[in-house]
Amino acid sequence: MTDPSRRLRVRALLDAYFPILFGAAILLAFVFGFWLFQVYAVEEVRTEQRTFVQWSESTELEHSALIVNESVPFEAGQRVEDRPIYYTTISDALDITYRYEHTAGAELDVSTDIFLRVRSVSGDDVFWEVTEPRASTGSESVSAGENHTAEASVNIAELRRTIAEIQSQLGTEGSIEIAIVATTSIDGIVDGQAVNRTHGSLLRLAVSQTSFRVTDTETIDEEYTSTDTVETTQDASLLEMLASLLAFSGSLTVLGTLAFARLRGYIELSGEEAELLEVYQQEQEFSEWITTGTFPSERDYEATIVVDDLKGLVDVAIDTNKRVIKDEQLRVSTVLDDDYVYLYIRPDSSASEWLFNQADMTMEELD
Structure with a gap:
């Protein structure tokens, strides 16, 4: 006997486990439906910590020199700015412009002192230091975006x-360090908080017999921040939207298919189908007693007995110590004894009517 169709076995499994499968489909539809509702109808709110710049302040140092002696590259009276080098033969002073500004939403009192600092150093050791005041602005009110300016000059x-x-007085120990230092004091109220601080900016200067140059500048660029907790809404991603929609649709399709198939009787096996499935299982169980063969076209025995099921035919084979011969084409199994032909005819046998008509006796007639 051949294996019944896979669809028949699947239907048998669906019929046996239908309550479990149907309940699982309802549960999945509910879960995926809730997911779909969350994705499309409920906005996701996230809490984030964000840092905001409340205000800032910065300083700037610019330098220039006036050309006092005529030369080929430069004309007398010309002012050169932010040059990498200045020449003592054509300029005798370095001019400095210092600027301070802030972005606070309030007016701040700002004052600046500029002085020249000369000292002899060796590593971290300072052998001597001299400072000379060069400019002082006094206190002035400065609003956001305004420039507080101070100017100074150093004669080289x-x-x-x-x-x-x-x-000549102390000797030449150490290295000479020259700096123009600007010290700015700020005082005021910003966002309800008192502000009282001092900033230092400087410009380093190197001087030789024939030139002077700015070697480095240090300025400030400060930002004052605050951290706030903000809530933002997050839209679902396209992938999540599609996945939830497909999952919910799929669960409804499975649920509807199961219900439709049950109501129309597509799952439950008929009596003949159930018998065919049982025959297949019995054939697997008693396969060692069954041999495939061909049913004879003419009867060589005095009597034919039709048994009701394959298991009964196998019992006959065991009792008579004979093999079960299975005809794949006719879908008939037989045990050939000395006096009788024992037949089991599958419900789907194409020769069922002929075989029953040709049988000399049935099991009932033997009784």
Whole structure:
């Protein structure tokens, strides 16, 4: 006997486990429906910590020199700005412009002092230091975006004479460090909080016999921040929207298919189908007693007995110590004894009517 169709076995499984499968389909439809509702109807609210810049302040140092002596590259009276080098033969002073500004939503009182600092250093050791005031602005009210400005000038010849005088008195130990230092004091109220601080900016200067140059500047650029907790709504991603929709639709399809198939009787097996499935299972169980063969076209025995099921035919084979011969084409199984032909005819046998008509006797007639 051949294996019954896979669809028949699947239907048998569906019929046996239908309550479990139907309940699982309802549960999945509910779960995926809730997911779909959450994705499309409920906005996801997230809490985040965000840092905001409340206000900032910055300083700037610019330098320039006035050309006092005519030369081929430069004209007398010309002002050169932010040059990498200045020449003592055509300029005798370095001019500095210092600027401070802030972005606070309030007016701040700002004052600046500029002084020249000359000292001799060796590593972290300071051998001597001299400071000379160069400019002072006094206190002035500065609003956001306004510039607080201070200007100063350093005469290079005088600076060199001062250094030479000190070295003649103290010696030449250490390296000479020259800096123009701007100190700014800020006072006021910003966002209800008192602000009282001092900032220092500086410009380093190197001087030789024939030139002077700015080697470095240090300025400030400060930001004052605050952290707030904010709530934001997050839209679902396209992938999540599609996945939830497909999952819910799929669960409804499975649920509807199961209900439709049950109501129309597509799942429950008929009596003949149930018998065919049982025959298949019995054939697997008693396969060692069954041999495939061909049913004879003419009867060579005196009597034919039709048994009701395959298990009964196998019992006959065991009792008579014979093999069960299975005809795949006719869908008939037989045991050939000395006196009788024992037949089991499957419900789907194409020769069922002929075989029953040709049988000499049935089991009932033997009784």
